[in-house]
Amino acid sequence: MSPKRFEVQLTAVGGTSSFLGKLQVEQVKIKNLYVAGRSVYFETDSKGIQTIRRFRKKYHVKVKVSHIGNDTVNYRLFSSFLFIIGCMLPLCASLFLWNIEVESEVPELAERMELKMEKANIRVPSLLSKLPEEDEIRRLLMQDESSLSWIRFKKMGTSLIVSPMLAPLSAEVKEDKKEKPSHLVAKTGGVITHFALTRGERASIVHQTVKKGDMLATGILEQGEKTTVVGADGEVFADYWLEYHFELPRTVKYSTQGEEQVNINWRTPWLESKEGVFRFRNPILFKESREDPIHTVRLEKGMEETVILPLLKHDLLSKKTNELVIKEENILHVSFTNDKVSGTLLFLINENIAEKRPITQGD
Secondary structure (H helix, E strand, C coil), rough: CCCCEEEEEEEECCCHHHHHHHHHHHCCCEEEEEECCCEEEEEEEHHHHHHHHHHHCCCEEEEEEEEECCCCCHHHHHHHHHHHHHHHHHHHCCCCEEEEEECCCCCCHCCCHHHHHHHHCCCCCEEEEHCCCHHHHHHHHHHHHHHHEEEEEEEEECCEEEEEECCCCCCCCCCCCCCCCCCEECCHHHEEEEEEEEEECCCCCCCCEEEEEEEEEECCEECCEEECCCEEEEEEEEEEEEEEEEECCEEEEEEECCCCEEEEECCCCEEEEECCEEECCCCEEEEEEECCCCCECCCCCCCHHHHHHHHHHHHHHHHHHEEEEEEEEEEEEEEEECEEEEEEEEEEEEEEEEEECCCCCCC
């Protein structure tokens, strides 16, 4: 890179010849000297500027300095190179893990977690691509920690947040009440599709049509002349038709997932504590935000299959606590009034229809 050059304008009431003579004695580089009016102009380098500023008051000379050469090819290339480096620094920094935070209300537990990660070479700064899988880290941290039930991990940019979850403690000592042996019976009618028993013996077969209360699995096992009561447990899945009646307001409000926005800010990758100790931190700050817009729609004829049916299917699935699959759906009737929409739908559902019935002496 070429040295910095400056253009100097000298102005003096008594003339500038004596001052220029002094500059020659001090071996100041002077180039392209010319006179314009009462001022003298020439070019010099950084060392010359220092000498000029040191002697200007002594010779009562007014000096005006300006940079030159900013448009040269070398300067533009150098500036572009610095700009590229400035852009690459955040990108390169985002490939590293700069901060590990253990969220725990128990300081001793957080200290043990940090020590275990340090022994496993999970420290900052390190490449994010070199971090072990979450299951491996979880297995390492939960080893010899009987008080933990789970460990959650959350990656936010170049930060890793570790949240150990303590197992719930019960102050009451509950008595171990043994469940009475039971059969599995149908809580509704349907056609059996498959069994998932953990105990007991099938009392029906796949593709068999059963009614409410029919025996699905027995908890009494017979081996020759020997009878053993073990109880039945598990799930029995069946298909059945469900007639679904509904009534909705004519105007419905619903929300949709909006676009996620990420704001990125840059800060120094080190932080000095009150004790004067430096530690690394995440040099890039990520702030995620999302707004879910709320829409209002007025239900009209023609929206039965595009809006009403999907809405009611979602409502049905959200109310069921066990595994449920809707195989088919039919619209039987839909009517519109000024402020309401009502009707009847028919769903073909597959779910677990087994419920327990205690074994009595009569069985």
